[in-house]
Structure formats: structure tokens, C-alpha cells
Amino acid sequence: MQSANRPTDRTVQLMATCLCDAFFDxxxxxxxxxxxxxxxxxxFPENQTCCGQPAFNCxxxxxxxxxxxxxxxxxxxxxxxxxxxxxxxAMLFHGAxxxxxxxxxLPTIQKLANRTWELADFLVNGLGIEKWSGRFPARIAFHRAxxxxxxxxxxxxxxxxxxxEGLEVVPFGEAEQCCGFGGTFSVSFPHVSSSMGCLKxxxxxxxxxxxxxxxxxxxxxxxxxLAERGEKPVKTLHFAQILQTALHRxx
Amino acid sequence: xxxxxxxxxxxxxxxGIQKAVHSNSAAGTEKRYNVLGTDxxxxxxxxxxxxxxxxxxxxxxxxxxxxxxxxLKRQGAHVHFAVTAEDACRAVSDILxxxxxxxxxxxxxxxxxxxxxxxxxxxxxxxxxxTDLGEYIIQIDGDHPxxxxxxxxxxxxxxxxxxxxxxxxxxYNDDPETITRRARVFMRDxxxxxxxxxxxxxxVSAESGRLVLVTNEGNSRFCLAAPKIHIALVGIEKVIPSDxxxxxxxxxxxxxxxxxxxxxxxxxINGPARTDRPSGPQEMHVIFVDNQRSQILASDCREIxxxxxxxxxxxxxxVYRQASGHAYRSVYPGPLGAVLSPLLxxxxxxxxxxxxxxxxxxxxxxxVCPVDIPIPDxxxxxxxRGHQEHAPSPGTPPMGAFAKLASSPLIWRFAMKSNKxxxxxxxxxxxxxxxQPWLKTRTLPAWRGGEFRSWMKSRHKK
Amino acid sequence: xxxxREQIFSSVRAALTPLPERTxxxxxxxxxxxxxxxxxxxxxxxxxxxxxxxxxxxxxxxxEACASWLRAQAVRVVYIPPPLTRLVALxxxxxxVTSEYSRARVNEIDAAFTPSAGAIAESGSIIxxxxxxxxxxxxxAPWHHIALVSRAExxxxxxxxxxxxxxxxxxxxxxxxSKTADVEGILIQGVxxxxxxxxxxx
Ligand code: SF4
Numbered sequence: 001m002q003s004a005n006r007p008t009d010r011t012v013q014l015m016a017t018c019l020c021d022a023f024f025d026x027x028x029x030x031x032x033x034x035x036x037x038x039x040x041x042x043x044f045p046e047n048q049t050c051c052g053q054p055a056f057n058c059x060x061x062x063x064x065x066x067x068x069x070x071x072x073x074x075x076x077x078x079x080x081x082x083x084x085x086x087x088x089x090a091m092l093f094h095g096a097x098x099x100x101x102x103x104x105x106l107p108t109i110q111k112l113a114n115r116t117w118e119l120a121d122f123l124v125n126g127l128g129i130e131k132w133s134g135r136f137p138a139r140i141a142f143h144r145a146x147x148x149x150x151x152x153x154x155x156x157x158x159x160x161x162x163x164x165e166g167l168e169v170v171p172f173g174e175a176e177q178c179c180g181f182g183g184t185f186s187v188s189f190p191h192v193s194s195s196m197g198c199l200k201x202x203x204x205x206x207x208x209x210x211x212x213x214x215x216x217x218x219x220x221x222x223x224x225x226l227a228e229r230g231e232k233p234v235k236t237l238h239f240a241q242i243l244q245t246a247l248h249r250x251x
Numbered sequence: 252x253x254x255x256x257x258x259x260x261x262x263x264x265x266x267g268i269q270k271a272v273h274s275n276s277a278a279g280t281e282k283r284y285n286v287l288g289t290d291x292x293x294x295x296x297x298x299x300x301x302x303x304x305x306x307x308x309x310x311x312x313x314x315x316x317x318x319x320x321x322x323l324k325r326q327g328a329h330v331h332f333a334v335t336a337e338d339a340c341r342a343v344s345d346i347l348x349x350x351x352x353x354x355x356x357x358x359x360x361x362x363x364x365x366x367x368x369x370x371x372x373x374x375x376x377x378x379x380x381x382t383d384l385g386e387y388i389i390q391i392d393g394d395h396p397x398x399x400x401x402x403x404x405x406x407x408x409x410x411x412x413x414x415x416x417x418x419x420x421x422x423y424n425d426d427p428e429t430i431t432r433r434a435r436v437f438m439r440d441x442x443x444x445x446x447x448x449x450x451x452x453x454x455v456s457a458e459s460g461r462l463v464l465v466t467n468e469g470n471s472r473f474c475l476a477a478p479k480i481h482i483a484l485v486g487i488e489k490v491i492p493s494d495x496x497x498x499x500x501x502x503x504x505x506x507x508x509x510x511x512x513x514x515x516x517x518x519x520i521n522g523p524a525r526t527d528r529p530s531g532p533q534e535m536h537v538i539f540v541d542n543q544r545s546q547i548l549a550s551d552c553r554e555i556x557x558x559x560x561x562x563x564x565x566x567x568x569x570v571y572r573q574a575s576g577h578a579y580r581s582v583y584p585g586p587l588g589a590v591l592s593p594l595l596x597x598x599x600x601x602x603x604x605x606x607x608x609x610x611x612x613x614x615x616x617x618x619v620c621p622v623d624i625p626i627p628d629x630x631x632x633x634x635x636r637g638h639q640e641h642a643p644s645p646g647t648p649p650m651g652a653f654a655k656l657a658s659s660p661l662i663w664r665f666a667m668k669s670n671k672x673x674x675x676x677x678x679x680x681x682x683x684x685x686x687q688p689w690l691k692t693r694t695l696p697a698w699r700g701g702e703f704r705s706w707m708k709s710r711h712k713k
Numbered sequence: 714x715x716x717x718r719e720q721i722f723s724s725v726r727a728a729l730t731p732l733p734e735r736t737x738x739x740x741x742x743x744x745x746x747x748x749x750x751x752x753x754x755x756x757x758x759x760x761x762x763x764x765x766x767x768x769x770x771x772x773x774x775x776x777e778a779c780a781s782w783l784r785a786q787a788v789r790v791v792y793i794p795p796p797l798t799r800l801v802a803l804x805x806x807x808x809x810v811t812s813e814y815s816r817a818r819v820n821e822i823d824a825a826f827t828p829s830a831g832a833i834a835e836s837g838s839i840i841x842x843x844x845x846x847x848x849x850x851x852x853x854a855p856w857h858h859i860a861l862v863s864r865a866e867x868x869x870x871x872x873x874x875x876x877x878x879x880x881x882x883x884x885x886x887x888x889x890x891s892k893t894a895d896v897e898g899i900l901i902q903g904v905x906x907x908x909x910x911x912x913x914x915x
Contacts, residue, residue, distance in 0.1 A: 024699070049657040059635045060654075067654050149617070192261050332720075403896070467891070516891075523882060530847065
């Protein structure tokens with residue numbers, strides 16, 4: 001689905017995502033440190049906002065295109081664009097070309113799509129990193145975020161996680177099932193969305209993992225929000241945070 | 252605040268039904284996954300190939316439909332065309348009237364559900380009996396199927412036993428085996444007395460004119476054993492180029508639908524009885540039904556016409572598992588229905604324009620679809636169409652202001668920074684219509700707007 | 714010519730004409746959908762037996778074993794088409810044998826032998842055609858159905874069978890006994906068709 005010749009230069013542009021901008025600065029920081037550890041120079045275009053996915057998913061494609069045009073201007077150039085979220089990355093490389101399919105500036109949008117990498121995908125399939133150094137003694141359940149279906153992201157993240165000393169990835173049932181977030185779906189279908197999330201939590205916690213890990217803060221925000229309301233809080237981590245922490249615990 | 256209809260239905264759904272739908276669907280998903288894994292090293296390549304075969308078939312429908320018509324005629328079948336659902340119903344009853352047929356046995360066919368054939372035949376004074384066990388139970392209950400392969404997934408044995416008792420098929424007995432035996436005995440007489448058998452078709456091979464029918468119960472075979480007339484109702488999109496394509500399609504259909512390599516009965520119908528082959532119906536009629544399909548072919552959602560009705564997308568769909576089939580208010584539920592039903596509604600699109608919204612866009616449906624239909628993309632296109640046609644969409648926040656904000660970096664940054672003030676506000680008290688449904692079952696993390704930006708800046712100064 | 718026909722064809726054409734390009738017909742090899750375990754199976758007869766048993770079809774290779782199974786099943790009336798005289802003799806020992814399939818006796822005849830038009834090893838399916846089966850009901854209505862399969866007519870794969878379909882008005886692949894899981898997902902055999910499916914390989 002994604003272009004085979006995405007750039008792999010080590011000077012990269014970071015799209016931090018609006019969720020990290022608003023809530024999860026620690027995840028964005030972890031992303032920067034992880035990228036720098038593998039020798040990347042990370043640029044952060046200041047004018048970035050959001051990928052436009054909320055409007056896209058609501059069906060308001062003209063509003064979404066307005067945001068996407070802005071994003072395409074902000075991330076002009078030829079460097080790889082790295083996104084620490086499978087969902088926002090998919091918006092850039094798949095959703096955007098879809099909403100621009102009848103627009104004149106489709107080529108501009110396609111160019112951006114062809115430079116976009118989800119973080120784990122970039123590390124493993126872009127830079128060829130196979131192992132991650134450091135230690136992280138814990139048992140984790142890894143939730144494969146839905147928008148990484150059909151991409152190499154989940155396998156890439158798992159490959160790195162499993163290579164970390166002391167870290168054990170535990171299996172769980174119905175792994176293909178969604179966490180129920182779905183953006184505005186979570187507020188327009190609150191019952192269905194929460195029920196999906198509770199089921200997901202049941203599965204994820206089957207083996208009592210220390211952390212629930214994913215490459216998408218949106219899923220994790222939904223899951224931890226549900227668990228906290230249900231008074232059975234869970235600990236969640238973005239996989240970049242594990243990579244980052246593992247490095248600090250190195251030797 | 253008004254609610255989404257699927258949400259409302261799911262919230263009110265009986266807990267027992269929801270559990271049954273969930274576990275039955277999950278079991279179906281697992282079976283499919285296991286059999287494909289055991290049998291193929293690259294099932295996704297096979298799905299893509301099947302997708303291309305079907306996409307090719309519909310994009311050359313003009314050619315193949317004509318070829319199928321010729322082939323069928325060559326074998327002695329009568330070929331009819333019906334533009335609308337009403338036309339299709341009338342075509343069936345005209346054939347029956349002409350032959351003086353009063354009793355009909357029917358094998359399961361989604362298109363006959365789609366055109367409400369049984370209701371029509373009823374008003375014409377023709378008895379039409381559904382012979383598939385599940386469909387028969389639906390018929391005696393005056394109910395609607397809630398799954399395209401497992402029509403009574405929403406019923407339990409006690410419900411069924413009560414219906415059988417009411418219909419005079421014996422005293423209350425909820426043993427599934429007894430239920431099945433009673434249906435066997437009852438159907439026997441119906442088959443032998445029927446004047447005509449009505450079926451659908453899973454595929455029609457243009458080259459050979461063969462109609463392919465798959466079942467597990469053997470009822471379609473019975474419908475074509477005793478009666479003298481066979482009427483097949485076929486959506487125009489069911490045409491495939493040749494028999495050779497079935498090697499791919501049949502191998503995926505059984506595995507995707509029920510985890511079987513092949514369904515028990517795979518039947519190839521090649522015309523009416525002949526003097527040297529006297530068994531079976533003497534008259535064969537094929538009615539090709541459009542009912543909006545050519546309009547769908549013209550739309551940007553034509554990929555949905557690839558569908559081979561396996562039901563895998565229903566089984567895997569987390570929303571279907573929560574809401575069950577009736578939530579979709581149409582013959583086709585689940586992800587397939589969320590795309591197909593509003594399109595089949597034609598001018599009444601808006602009435603079902605909420606269905607494409609009933610999805611978290613997780614994409615599991617596309618991942619299991621044997622013909623690789625990009626269902627999430629089609630849902631999104633339909634959402635866009637709904638938005639453009641101002642279809643009502645309760646609970647969907649307006650996006651104009653968001654777009655303005657997200658295209659104005661200065662305001663965005665200011666908003667991010669000042670958001671921290673939210674940490675001091677009791678969120679539950681805020682009159683924000685889209686925040687409350689979130690907060691009812693979830694908490695929000697603490698606002699840390701702008702923190703990352705400052706951190707990034709401070710590092711660059713160093 | 715019917716107007717409905719013209720209307721449908723013209724809207725189909727109208728829908729397709731604006732397409733900038735149409736999806737070409739894919740080229741694929743005949744064996745593309747063969748399961749990965751098939752290559753290791755060199756003996757079609759053995760494979761057929763294995764797959765047939767796995768899908769619930771009993772396989773017999775001699776008449777005695779088949780007859781004693783029917784005896785154990787307490788069969789009362791068996792239909793055996795001519796010229797299977799030896800089988801007739803074997804079955805006559807314990808039940809009524811009829812050489813004519815009469816629809817008047819549909820509910821009495823509880824076992825039937827019918828010749829098949831071959832079999833498919835890959836899927837363990839029996840192929841029945843109008844040419845080989847005198848009455849479709851004979852292979853469908855009795856609780857026990859035994860298809861007579863000739864070794865020489867076993868196709869190795871589904872694709873092979875598709876490529877060699879006879880031009881009979883009706884051809885059916887039977888893969889196991891009639892079944893349903895409509896009631897609570899519980900598997901029940903023998904819904905409308907045979908509850909016990911077997912084949913006698915000759
Ligand atoms: S859309 Fe695909 S998965 Fe769903 S019923 Fe149709 S063929 Fe099966």
C-alpha cells in the first residue's frame with residue numbers, strides 16, 4: 001500500500017501529533033531521544049498542528065483537506081516525516097490521498113504520503129535496525145493499533161521490543177480486535193465504544209502484564225481512561241518510551 | 252442529545268443475545284483464521300487475486316452479463332431481467348402464475364430477502380416455504396435474519412422450541428437435534444408437494460452458463476429434485492468470467508464463511524432436465540436483478556459489488572458483535588451492510604446514511620474479506636457523501652471550527668498552551684456536548700499543552 | 714426484446730464508460746489456490762480417503778465392510794441400482810433390497826447406493842451428476858447414502874475437477890453429510906440430506 005521508495009535519510013522531520021502536543025509530551029520526547037540514539041537529526045516544524053483525521057473520519061472532507069493542505073505546507077521538502085502514531089501516519093499516507101482523490105493538488109499530498117513513516121516502521125524497515133540495546137525487565141501486552149494493519153509497523157515494533165533484555169511480550173486472545181476508540185466514534189457511539197474497550201482490556205490483562213504497550217497514544221488514552229473510570233487502572237506505555245527507558249538502563 | 256440509531260439499539264440489546272452473537276462471531280473468526288493458516292502460507296495474496304477476479308468481473312459486467320445470458324439460453328434456460336425489486340417479484344409470480352404453481356420451496360437467497368419476495372408471494376396467494384433451517388425459523392417467527400450466513404444467530408434454542416411448539420411441530424423440546432429432525436420431517440412433504448423451487452446463486456460463470464450454489468444443509472438440492480420449475484434470482488453482479496475462476500473463489504468462500512475447505516454441497520446447474528437426463532426441474536428461469544446495482548457500479552463504492560456474501564466481515568466486526576444484525580435496519584448487516592444498505596436504498600440514501608458511521612474504522616473487515624474489499628475506505632466515502640447531502644448525524648461534532656484552528660498555527664499554539672487551564676476545571680460540569688459522553692465511561696489525561704514544544708526549543712538553544 | 718434488459722445493459726454501460734481504465738483479467742496458474750500440504754500428497758486415493766474421513770464421509774474399499782456397516786445401522790430398505798449383484802446378495806441378508814427408486818417410497822428407503830461421476834482428492838468430495846444418478850432424490854433423501862466411486866475417476870484437485878466438468882444439467886460435489894449449525898452454533902448432521910454419507914471405492 002505504501003510507496004516502496006520512501007526516503008531513509010537520517011535528517012528527519014517529526015510530526016509529534018496533536019495528542020502528544022496536548023497530553024503526551026513524554027512520548028514525543030521519547031521519540032526524539034530514540035531517533036537521536038540511532039543517529040538521526042530531528043527537526044520539529046513549529047507550525048504543525050494536526051493531521052486532520054477527526055474531520056476526515058466525520059465525513060467533512062473539505063474541512064479535513066484544509067488542515068491537510070496546511071500540514072503539507074508545514075512538512076514541505078524531501079526528508080522523511082516520522083510519526084509516533086500508526087493512526088496519524090496512516091492519515092498522511094492513506095487517508096490524505098483518499099480525500100484528495102478528486103483534487104488538483106493530489107500530487108502534493110501524494111508526495112508527502114510517500115515520505116511518511118510510522119516510527120517503528122522507520123526504525124526497522126527504513127533504517128534496518130534489528131535489535132535494541134538496554135534492559136527493560138517487565139512483562140508487556142502489545143496492542144497492535146488498528147491503523148497499522150497491512151503495514152510493517154506492528155511486526156517492527158515487536159521485533160525491537162522482543163530484542164530488549166528482560167522484556168517479555170505476553171500473548172492474549174482476540175488480538176485483531178479494536179480498542180474501540182475510533183476518534184469521534186468514541187463520543188458518538190459511547191456505549192459501543194466503551195464495551196469494545198472493556199473487552200479489549202479484559203483480553204489485554206488476561207496474563208497480568210506490567211504494562212499495556214502500543215504505538216498509538218489514542219488507543220492507550222482510551223484504554224487507560226476506561227480502566228481508571230472502572231477503578232481497575234492499568235499502566236500504559238508507548239513503545240518509544242520503552243525503547244527510551246531501556247537505553248537509560250543500559251549498563 | 253439525539254443518539255445514533257445503531258448505538259441506541261446496541262445499548263438496549265438483550266445481554267444474552269449480545270453474548271451469543273459475540274461468542275458465535277468470535278468462534279467463526281477463529282475457525283476462518285485457523286483454516287486459512289493451516290492451508291496457505293500467503294492467504295493475503297490469494298485474497299488479493301480473488302479481489303482482482305471480482306473487480307475485473309464487475310468492470311466488464313457489460314460483456315460478461317451478456318455472455319452469461321447467451322450461455323444460459325443455449326442450455327435451455329429462460330433468462331429474464333428485472334430493474335427494480337418490484338419487477339423482480341413480479342417476474343417470479345408471473346412465471347408461477349403461468350404454470351399454475353401454488354406451492355413453492357425456497358432455498359436461502361439474500362436477494363430474495365432484499366426484494367421481500369415472500370411477502371409478495373403471500374399476497375398473490377402462493378405458499379412459499381423457506382427450507383434453510385434458520386430461514387424457516389425466521390419465517391415462522393415473522394422475524395428478520397441478523398446475519399447473512401447464520402440468520403438466527405440472535406435466537407437461542409428455547410426461543411426456537413417455543414416457535415416449533417406454536418407451529419404444531421411437536422411438544423416443546425429445545426434439543427437442537429430434535430429441532431433439526433422435526434424440520435427434516437416437515438420439509439420432506441413440502442419438497443415433494445412443491446410446484447417450484449426458488450434459489451439464488453453464488454456465482455454465474457459467463458463462459459459455461461453454470462449457476463453455482465453452495466449450501467451445507469442440502470436444501471437447495473432438494474428444491475431442485477422434486478419440483479418441476481426452478482427459478483433462480485441472481486444479482487447482476489454475481490457473474491464471473493469462467494469456471495476456472497471458481498478454483499480461487501470457492502476455495503476462499505467456504506473457508507471465510509464457515510472455516511470449511513468447501514461447503515458440504517457445491518452445486519453446478521447447467522440448464523433444465525433433458526430427455527437423456529430426466530431428473531430435476533423441466534423448466535429453468537434465471538432472473539437477473541439490478542435493484543440499484545448498476546447505480547452502485549457507477550458510484551465510487553463499486554468495489555462493494557465484489558462481495559461474495561461470506562459473512563467474515565460480520566463475524567470479525569467489533570461493532571456487529573456489540574450491536575447484532577438488526578441494528579442495521581436492513582437485509583445486510585455488519586460492515587458489508589454499512590456500505591451496501593445505504594447504496595441499495597437509492598433515493599432513500601439518507602435514511603441509512605448513519606450506518607457508515609457505526610464503525611471505529613478499525614479495518615478488521617478488510618483484513619478478513621476474501622475479495623479484499625477496502626470497506627473502511629468505502630465507509631469514509633459514504634460518510635463524506637452523507638455530509639455533503641446533509642444527512643443527520645447525531646453525536647458528530649461539527650468540524651468547521653476545528654479545521655480553522657488546525658490551519659492556524661499561531662492560534663493552535665496559543666490554544667495548546669492555555670489548555671492547561673482545563674486541569675483546574677471540573678470537566679464533568681462543563682456544558683460541552685461532546686465531552687460528556689467521553690467522561691461518562693473514561694477519564695481524560697492531564698493537559699500538558701505546549702510542554703513538548705518548550706522542551707524542544709530549550710534543547711535547540713543549548 | 715424486453716425493455717428491462719435494455720435498461721439494465723444501458724445503465725451498466727453508462728456506469729463503466731467513464732472509467733479511465735478497467736481492471737484487467739488476472740492471469741493465474743491453475744494450482745494457485747492449492748493448500749500448502751497438497752504437494753506432499755502423492756497418492757490421490759489415499760488423500761481422497763483422508764480428506765473424506767476428515768469431512769465426515771465414511772470410506773469403504775470392499776463391499777463386505779460396507780454391507781456390515783449398513784447392517785449395524787439397522788437399515789431396513791436399501792436401494793441398489795443394477796448391476797451390483799454381489800452387493801444385493803450381501804444386503805439381502807439383513808434388509809429389503811429394491812432395484813427401483815420409487816418416489817412413493819421416499820420416506821421408507823433409508824439407504825441408497827448411487828454411482829458417482831468421480832471424486833476430488835484435495836477436498837474429499839464425491840461428484841454426483843445426473844448422468845450417473847438416475848434420480849436426484851435417491852442420493853439425497855435416504856439417511857444413508859453410499860456413492861460408488863471408481864478409483865480411476867478421482868481428480869487430484871478442485872481445479873482439476875472444475876476443468877473436467879461433464880455437461881449434465883446438474884452436478885454436485887458432496888463433501889460430508891448434510892449439516893447445520895443454525896441452532897446456537899451446535900453442529901447437527903442430517904438436516905435435509907443424508908445424515909450418514911459414505912462412499913464405496915471400486
Ligand atoms: S464484504 Fe467481504 S467479508 Fe464481507 S461478506 Fe462480502 S465478501 Fe465476505
